[in-house]
Amino acid sequence: MRKSIQRLGIVILSLTAFLTIGYLTPRKWGNYSQADCTISLYISKEGIHTEIIVPVKNEYFDWNQFLPLTEIGRDVTFDYKYLSFGWGDRAFMLETPTSGSINPVTAFKALFLPTPSTVHVQSYRSVPQSIETKCVKISSKNYIKMVNYIKKSFQLDAAGNKIKISYGYDNSDSFYESKGSYSILRTCNDWTAEALQKADVNTPLWSTFSSAIMFHLNSGCECKK
Numbered sequence: 001m002r003k004s005i006q007r008l009g010i011v012i013l014s015l016t017a018f019l020t021i022g023y024l025t026p027r028k029w030g031n032y033s034q035a036d037c038t039i040s041l042y043i044s045k046e047g048i049h050t051e052i053i054v055p056v057k058n059e060y061f062d063w064n065q066f067l068p069l070t071e072i073g074r075d076v077t078f079d080y081k082y083l084s085f086g087w088g089d090r091a092f093m094l095e096t097p098t099s100g101s102i103n104p105v106t107a108f109k110a111l112f113l114p115t116p117s118t119v120h121v122q123s124y125r126s127v128p129q130s131i132e133t134k135c136v137k138i139s140s141k142n143y144i145k146m147v148n149y150i151k152k153s154f155q156l157d158a159a160g161n162k163i164k165i166s167y168g169y170d171n172s173d174s175f176y177e178s179k180g181s182y183s184i185l186r187t188c189n190d191w192t193a194e195a196l197q198k199a200d201v202n203t204p205l206w207s208t209f210s211s212a213i214m215f216h217l218n219s220g221c222e223c224k225k
Contacts, residue, residue, distance in 0.1 A: 026216050028202045034139040037221030041143070041199075043192070043213065044084060045132045050192045050210045051086035051120070052150070053127065060140050061147050067162060072123050075171035084122040085150050085195075087178060088188035089115050094166065094175060114181040118165060119153055122173040134214055135223035138199045146199040153191070155179050189213050 039060070042053035056063050063069075063083050072083075086093075092115075127133060138146070154162050155177035163177035180186070193207035201219045204212040 026202050026218075027197070027205055028218075034137070034200060034219055034221050035141060036139045037137040037219075038140045039143045040135055040137050040223055041146075042082075042127055042133045042135050043196075043217055044128065045134075045210045045214050048189075048210050049086060049088065050189050050213050051084045051122070052146075052192060052195055053082050053084045053124070053133065054143075054147075056081055056083055056123075060143055066151060067121065069123060071164070072121055072174050073170075073172035074167055080123040080125055080172070082124040082127060084120075084124065084173075085153075086120040086122075086188060087117060087153055087182075087191035088120070089182040090118040090165070090175070090178075091115065092182075093118055093120055093188075114183045117178040117180050117182045119176045119178045120168065120173065121176065122168065124172070132214070134217050136201055136217055136219040137221035137223050138201060138219050142199040142201075146195050149195050149198045153178055153180070184208075 039055070039058065041055075044051045044053055054063070056069065067083075069080055157163055165175040165177060168174050182188070187208050189210050189212070190207050192213055193203040196203050196213075196217075199219070202216050204216045207213055
């Protein structure tokens with residue numbers, strides 16, 4: 001019995017050490033930079049979840065052509081300047097507008113069972129000040145790579161249209177059918193990290209935690225304050 005407990009302790013300590021190393025280790029080392037520091041994007045963190053905030057339109061891509069702003073929220077009167085994209089477990093995201101409303105059963109299924117996913121799209125008039133955000137600048141070439149990654153996350157119907165599941169938490173967001181399954185092996189923050197890697201932005205080796213994403217964010221370009 002004592003040996004079994006000791007072995008279990010060793011396994012737990014080894015796993016903790018492994019995950020800590022992954023949390024603290026960046027995917028990119030040394031000095032690096034973008035070809036040009038053209039586009040500012042923002043990473044938002046709300047509790048355990050991260051999303052990517054991009055401009056609605058610039059000279060390189062117009063999101064309104066891919067996802068009409070009038071279809072995203074109930075309120076179409078605002079002149080939206082930014083869109084936020086996040087990915088995650090469908091049931092968990094639709095049922096959990098705040099960290100205080102987490103359903104333990106839904107959370108358990110999301111962590112330990114492969115479950116259907118969703119893309120959350122939120123529109124903003126300006127960069128939100130009520131939640132934690134961090135800015136990074138990237139090149140136009142890397143921005144298009146990230147845009148293509150986000151676009152490919154949407155599940156399309158037979159006619160090639162995005163499939164809306166429902167409106168979101170307020171008047172300016174919605175949920176859409178997404179490709180891929182959510183699990184503890186590929187979480188919402190792993191999706192964010194994958195998108196940022198397309199843009200040559202530094203991410204942690206183990207990107208499950210939102211705090212790890214924010215800790216390692218670096219593109220080699222500085223945003224103007």
